[in-house]
Amino acid sequence: MRVCLDDYPRWIHYLPTFFSKNMILKPSIEDVKTIGYYLGKVIVGLGCVMLLPLILGVACNELNPALDFLISAQISLIIGLLLIKLCDTDKDLSWMQGMIVVSLSWLVAMVLGAIPMYLSGHWNSFLDACFDSMSGFATTGLTLVQDLDHMALSHNFWRHLIMFVGGQGIVIVILSLLVKGTSGAFKMYIGEARDEKILPNVVNTSRFIWLVSIVYFVLWTTVLGFVGIAEGMSKGSAFFHGACIFMAAFDTGGFAPQSQNILYYHSAAIEIVTIVIMILGAINFRLHYHIWMGNRREITKNIETVAFFFSVALLFVLVAIGLNQMQVYPHTSTLFRKGFYQFISGHTGTGYGTLYAPQFISDWSQLALVGLIIAMALGGAVCSTTGAIKMLRVGVVMKALFQDIKRVILPDKSIVIQKFHHIRDVFLEDHQARTALIITLAYLALYGIGSLVGMLFGYPFLNSLFESTSAAANVGLSCGITSVAMPAALKITYIFQMWAGRLEFISVFTLIGFFVAAIRGK
Amino acid sequence: MKLFFRGVFFIGLFLIFAARACYAQPVSSVDLVSNAAKFDNTRISYEGEAIGDIMYRGNFAWVNLRDGANAIGVWLEGSAAKTIQRTGSYQSKGDWVEVVGIFHRACPLHGGDLDIHAETIRIVRSGRAYAEKFNIRKRNFALVLLVILGVAWILKQLKIR
DSSP: OOOSSSOOTTTTHHHHHHHHHTTTTTOOOHHHHHHHHHHHHHHHHHHHHHHHHHHHHHHHHHHHHHHHHHHHHHHHHHHHHHHHHOOOOOOOOOOOHHHHHHHHHHHHHHHHHHHHHHHHTOOSSSHHHHHEEEEHHTTTTOOOSOOOOOOOOHHHHHHHHHHHHHHOOOHHHHHHHHHHHHHHHHHHHTTOOOOOOSSSHHHHHHHHHHHHHHHHHHHHHHHHHHHHHTTTHHHHHHHHHHHHHHHHTTTOOOOSSSSGGGGGGOOOOHHHHHHHHHHHHHHHHHHHHHHHHTHHHHHHOOOHHHHHHHHHHHHHHHHHHHHHHTSSSSHHHHHHHHHHHHHHHHTTTOOOOOOOOHHHHHHOHHHHHHHHHHHHHHHOOTTOOSSSHHHHHHHHHHHHHHHHHHHHOOOOOOOOOOEEEEEEEEEOOHHHHHHHHHHHHHHHHHHHHHHHHHHTTTTTTHHHHHHHHHTTTTTOOOSSOTTTTOOOHHHHHHHHHHHHHHHTTHHHHHHHHHHHHHHHHH | OHHHHHHHHHHHHHHHHHHHHHOOEOOOOHHHHHTHHHHHEEEEEEEEEEEEEEEEEETTTEEEEEEOEEEEEEEEHHHHHHHOOOSSSEEEEOOEEEEEEEEEOTTTTTTEEEOOEEEEEEEEEEEEEEEOOOHHHHHHHHHHHHHHHHHEEEEEEHHHO
């Protein structure tokens, strides 16, 4: 099967065909072995990633935290090596296997990533640690951590590192280094909700994504470090916070080193820098590539940036009118600073905030909240680190709508052609509109399901919708529902939303189908 | 005599009003955040552990005080901030500080931040360094895992050969 991704994700059309053929077939032992082999490689890679906070712990004389990471890394390596040994195979991945490796890897990463967190004693239960682990890997930012202000540097670093790894895509990050063949890596690349290749080879694509991320890491950590020093922080603290904030902002995550999030700094300069980083994180890596190659006109022509600009402009007007209704902020400048920061943080899917969670309900009108919820639900660009519906789909759906309106208005015999510009001019085809609409509907359903569960536990509608959208769109802003006191079932619902929202459903559906086939297949 | 009683009455009245005006209500961070409108622009007393960095900005400084539930930013004079000797982190428990000052739900001076502009501060309890006790159980567990990992590694190498 040859899959072309040049203009738009057509792969989705091949998957159901394959899927429906195999749905009734019981997975073979070869399927399980291939999945186990690649899963083992991912787990070994994750164990190696844990060595970074281990080194930091030793360097900072944090011996018990270092032991936490040593234990977690060893558990990961043992499981990974045993899986590789037991499932040893030289077969490449099929589409179904690739999707299942991805969806399982994220669940396994959540559990293994939660081990050092739980051992630190900063989470009340292993479920809470799993919640934060999934929130980190999925770059959401909702948190159940306790006493964050006394957390060891190595544990704090881990919280942000998992956002950095998760933002690039756990599986592709690890497998681009560990898998020899590119075909299997390509299937997992697609499974991790990366719709587009930047370079012809998927391994080179993921390496380019890493190059961009590391160049920005050095640049923006330096900037944030110097801004921190200028704002009165000590040198060590400023650069540590700078590194953590960059990782969480660029990967549109939302964790911060202190419990007050960005409010801790009381700094307009840090807010401005983080806004720039959040927007960079919300831009398509393919667009980054073209900008790096000198094609700056692409910024103004690309359907995603245009859609993002209009969305920001229109929705922020709603938010600003809503905030003005409440008369909480004394000046226009303060209204803009508070309103725009939370808004852009929500729209890019980051979740950084300069407000306490209950203030969304007490200080923001319902209109402002609705504007923010819509922004969170839409998200940033495809092939970026954001979650949610994403701008390309919004643009395509709008174009399809205009096309249909034209068809109705114009004479029957006229041929209506709709074009959009995404790296190059693309003629809009029905299958593109359908794909965009299916994913959009799936997201809307996911937001709705989480809201319903929230309401089942007695939370008001708007609060439930806010928190559910924030979880499913991998944003991380909270209006106060997310707390250690919330019911375990709601925690599990949000974990599912973060997972499904990050992977954009297909690999999750494939995993569910795999288990159904394992039980009911022949 | 009549004049004396009148004088005493008015002085008493003045003292009552002065005391009411100066009285600083002790409030928790939960109350401040959830009832911010009620306390907006009033004099309050708030106490908590100084955490993180003391960030000096010109003649003033920001200190974040955490009372257990939330941390709230306190804007105070740099000289007052210098009385805080230790702030909370992984390695230490910070000084427990009481501030009396004006609470702002959305401070016009600081971009709409919820904060307290301190007038007076007092160190209630001094902080202390934490002595980290090496966890022997964790160490032993790590050693057992190291042995298992070694066996797993050898098994994998044997297969390859």
